[in-house]
Amino acid sequence: MYKTRLKYSLLLFVGLFMSNLLSAQKMNNTLYLMQNVPQSNQLNPAIQPECKVFLGFPGMSSIYLNYANNGFTYNDIIKDGTGLQKDSLVVDINSFHDALQSTNTITNQFDYTFFSLGIRAKKMFFTLDMSSKVDTRLGFDKGLVSFLKNGNANYMGRTADLGALGLEGTAYHEVALGVSKQVTEKLTVGVKAKMLFGVANMHMDESDLSVYTSESGDLVRLHSKQLMKVSMPLDITEKTDPDGTNYIDDIDVLDDDLDGTFFSGTNNKGFAFDLGATYQFDEKTTFYASILDIGGIKWNDTYELYQDASFDWQGGDWSQSGNSKDPNYREIGDVMEDLTDSIADAFRFRDNAGSYSKALPTKVYLGGSYKLNERMNVGAVSRTEIYNGKLRPSLTLSANTRVIRNFSASVSYSMVNNSYNNVGAGIAAKLGPFQIYAVSDNLLAMNPNTAQTANFRFGMNLMFGCRKKSQKKDVCKIQEDLIYEHMQKLNEKKAKEKKKELEE
Structure with a gap:
């Protein structure tokens, strides 16, 4: 009998990507205008770091974590109980439902840059970055939660459309080589080429869920159409129906294959590039523009898990579960197991091996800064992520100051993911050649009960040749x-x- 081990095996993939699939847009906006931090070049390849040479501290160049969602917060789901439950926390499904958007997106990102190097050559600047990146996303429609909350009473004689499920996860390594050049006194342009080495990918290519209820209510028909593409080491066990159709009976993740050889010897190659420019309009005003991650990865050794099935729910037969002395007695647990097995048999996945290409989420940055005096400037940065044909915009306003030569600080305010309470900050301190920096787009996420967006970046650099002739002037x-x-x-x-x- 087909068992539902499939869902547990696929959850191992989710566990590979930080164990918790929850967010909507990756944010780096505060860092964009912290240009004394060399990693700002990762957001605009035309930004030239101040020093002649920088080296990301080995293993600690940059560590970045991001969580975001465009709908709810912890306080929308979990409430303090009342009455008999006053000493407990309870799930408030009504509050959760009311906080949702029509389409909800939840994502996590983890970027680890373990090597960075930058070298100036007159008016040109060369960079090399080596990184490991993970990007996970979960999407669902509000209609699904509405149906689970209200039931099917309002859909007698018709079909409830529960929308689509979006489940995506990508892990890959990146080697990026960049170059920028000061074309004129005002204009600097930059480009960065990226070799991509895919580790694992899973994404829903097609999804549709619906429930039909007859007018009398004696028939509930569940329908599911799903197409999931997966590239990772799997052991798939197939069986054959009496009609000769093969189906997946079991899926296991081959943990032994997730070793160093798999991560470094991947057969999934890709390419992407970044473009950027800066323009100094006058002595006080500078404009910025960049486009990141134009490209993608071709995934080989893949699986297509396909399902298109319906199941007629007519309830369980409890007639022989009332009297334990009846010779035909059946325990309620056995009846439920038969019922779930029937559902599992109806919703079998079938696989088709092949290869596919998947684009990276493209990011577009536009910004500007205005120098108030020698120690302080203000700026604005807009960021738009383009993914699967959808635009996800954000806007950040910031103030940046260099209190003393080797210490700078930034404060920012961001509007993102239908959230307007994102106050961020960043600091960078340098002692001799050693620099340490930390930046976040939402410090209020330190109270996770009310946060929709949370991120943090931390790193260290060694910087040499930081005195400029312009300083003498x-x-x-x-x-x-x-x-x-x-x-x-x-x-x-x-x-x-x-x-x-x-x-x-």
Whole structure:
């Protein structure tokens, strides 16, 4: 008999990607204008770090975690109980339902840059980054939760459309080589080429769920059409129906194959590139633009798990479960097991091996900054993610200051994922050649009960050749200003004395 081990095996894949599939858009907006941090070049290949050479501290160049969703918070689901449950936490399905959007997206990202290097050559700057990245997404329609909450009483004689399920997970390694050039005094352009090495991928290519209820209510027909594509080491056991049709009886993840050889010797190759530009409009105003991750990965050694089936639910037969002394007595657990086995038999997956290509989510950044004085500037950054034909925009306003030469700080405010309470901050401190930095787009996520977006980036760099000729010019300019100011005061003093002499 077909068992539902499939769902548990697929959950192992989800466990591979940080064990919790929950978010909507990856955020890096505060870092974008922290240009004394070399990793801002990862968001715009035209941004040239200040120092002649930087080296990401081995193994600690950049660690980035992100969670976001576009609908609910923890407080929308979990509430303090009342009455007999006043000492307990309870699930509030009504509050959860009311907080949902028509389509809900939940995602996680984890980026680990274990090697970074940057070298300046006159007006050009070269970079090399090596990273491991994980991106997971879960999507569902509000109609599914509505049906589970309200039941099928409102759908007698018709079909309830429960929408589609979106389940995606991708893990890959990236080697990125970038170059930027100052074309004119105002314009700098950059490009970055990325070799991609796919580790594992799973995504829903097609999904449809519906439930039909007869007018009398004696028939409930469940229908599911799903097409899931998977590229990872699996052991699939197939069986054959009496009609000769093969179907999947069991799926197991081959844990032994998830070793160093698999991760480094992957057969899933891809390519992507980034484009960027900066333009200094005047002494105080600078504009920025970049497009990231144009490209994708071709996944080989893959499986297509396909399902298109219906099941007529007519209830379980409990007639022989009332009297335990009846020779035909059947325990309720046995009746339920027969029922679930019947559902499992109806909803069998069938596989078709092949290869497929999957694009990376493309990101478009547009921004600008305005220098208030020598120590402080303000800026704005918009970020739009393009994925599966959908646009996910965000906007961040920030203020950036360099209190002293080797210490800078930023504060930001972001609007993203239907959330408007995202206050972020970033700091970067340098002692000798050693720099440490930390940045988040939403510090309020430290209270997870109310957060829809949470991210954090941390890293360390070694930086050399950070003194610029322009700094000497700045010192000269300051000296000239002081001399000019002193001469003005002398002239004013002489004018007053001359005026006094004339009056006498």
